Amino acid sequence: MTLHSNHHHLYPLSAMGNCVSSPSKDDNDLLLKKRDARARKRTKSIETKIRADERRRGNEIKILLLGAGGSGKSTVLKVMRLLHHVPFTESEISDYRALMYRNLIEGLHLLLDLCDELEIELDPSILPIAESLSSIPHTPGYEGNDFSPLFPQEVKGDALAIWSDPGLQEVWKRSREVAVPENLPYLMANIDRFWEPDYVPSESDILHARSKTTGISETAFQVRDHKYLFVDVGGQKSERRKWLHCFDGVDAILFVVNLAGYDEVLEEDRDANQTRDALLLFQSIVSNPLFLSKTFLLFLNKTDLFDQKVASGLSPITPTFSDYPSEDEGDVLKARAFFQRKFLRLAKTRDSGVAGPPLIGSRGSNSNGMIYSHFSTAVDKSGMRVIMMAVQEVMVRQLIAEMGLLS
Structure with a gap:
């Protein structure tokens, strides 16, 4: 970062014509006293703030x-x-509810992408479901003025079917190669709870939720x-x-x-x-x-x-x-x-x-x-x-x- 300084050029007053007269010694003394008073006032203000901060910091870690x-x-x-x-506030709880859905869908998307990369084949009967799941957005929908996220029932069925496929489980064993979040097994084990209409994230859910x-x-x-x-x-x-x-x-x-x-x-x-x-x-x-x-x-x-x-x-x-x-x-x-x-x-x-x-x-x-x-x-x-x-x-x-x- 370049620091710019303003240089104030001082010119001899005599060079500026007779319209400006030189200040007297008394005037200069008065200006210096005022400047010193302002400086002392600023210093006192800073010291007061420092002492207050020290008192506050005395009990703050x-x-x-x-x-x-x-x-x-x-x-x-x-x-x-x-x-x-x-x-956690109601807004945070609502966000965590949506985050459980997002973590689950994103995790499955990553595994499906990895299938092609690792050349691991899924059961042919699963392919249409995999294609359908891959097109699902990460964020759940909302209905009218109700800001509780809606979890489509068909997504739950597709997720369970995909997760149970032996090919996908083989991919999961190699998921470290693309940094798939480790909370996916937890999410799949609790998927039934997430789809309940009155689902509220538990403490364990909140701790397992992942966001950057x-x-x-x-x-x-x-x-x-x-x-x-x-x-x-x-x-x-x-x-x-x-x-x-x-x-x-x-x-x-x-x-x-x-x-x-x-x-x-x-x-x-x-x-x-x-x-x-x-x-x-x-x-x-x-x-x-x-x-x-x-x-x-x-x-x-x-x-x-x-x-x-x-x-x-x-x-x-x-x-x-x-x-x-x-x-x-x-x-x-x-x-x-x-x-x-x-x-x-x-x-x-x-x-x-x-x-x-x-x-x-x-x-x-x-x-x-x-x-x-x-x-x-x-x-x-x-x-x-x-x-x-x-x-x-x-x-x-x-x-x-x-x-x-x-x-």
Whole structure:
């Protein structure tokens, strides 16, 4: 960005003719006094605002929520709303109802597109249904002034028929190649509920709903004497340029990783591996000079899906990460520890609090901020409750220490 400065040229008054006389010394002194008075007034106003902000910030903890698209960071925010009894509005509930339909149709569309790409054939009897389903819009219809979305009954029947096809199930096993959202099995298992006339999304539905975060949003929670302000920004590559605007006044960074993404591609870049992208992104954030003294909360998320993958033996780690010992394939705990070490090694100059429930870390002797890592499943409300209680304890202790009340 180019900065333009305005140069004010001063000319000798004598050169401007006799129509303007030179100001006297008294006049100059008066002008200087007025200018100084205005400057003091501005300074006092700024100092007053700073003190007020410090008083406000004394009980406010600002946490920046970062992570790649699909990491589950927005789900973390949703479960925190549920844990702290911040209700969803009627408009949000209506949006989530429509979102369940959209997620389901988009997921099936992606699988049908992948059939051609992978040259996997569907049962001939399914082809007319597949063609019909492919032409259905992602957004449900609305009737008159009733803004409750209408779910066509024929769509439900077509979706069930398509999902049960062996060819499509084979495609689903390879869905990581095009980043199909992992909530599709959940949606299909609950499809009957979604089509009920009085359907209202449950807490579980809301946590499983998937939508891209765009722009910047703030959500506040009051926990006893402290206000937690979470700032959520989009994780897709196109959204990351906006992150810089959120860095000011941050107390901690909550970085969320899709642990199950070790064999998956990015939705916006099918040539990029999700976990490798997350490692590069984490390295760029954790080494940023602005954050060297800040606390990092590293959530290795979606451990339920990760554990299933590793234990099944159908998604080995070594093809993507050759440094993973082949003899450890299938060992969930060793696989977890392998990826945890990869992330923590990127913060060599920091102290690391590596923890299981509860989240505990010991502060080192240097001035750099601590890193606390935890394995999480954001859709598991009870498990997230334990984690967030520990996070709150860590952040309050940090706040007290910064105020000089804790050594």
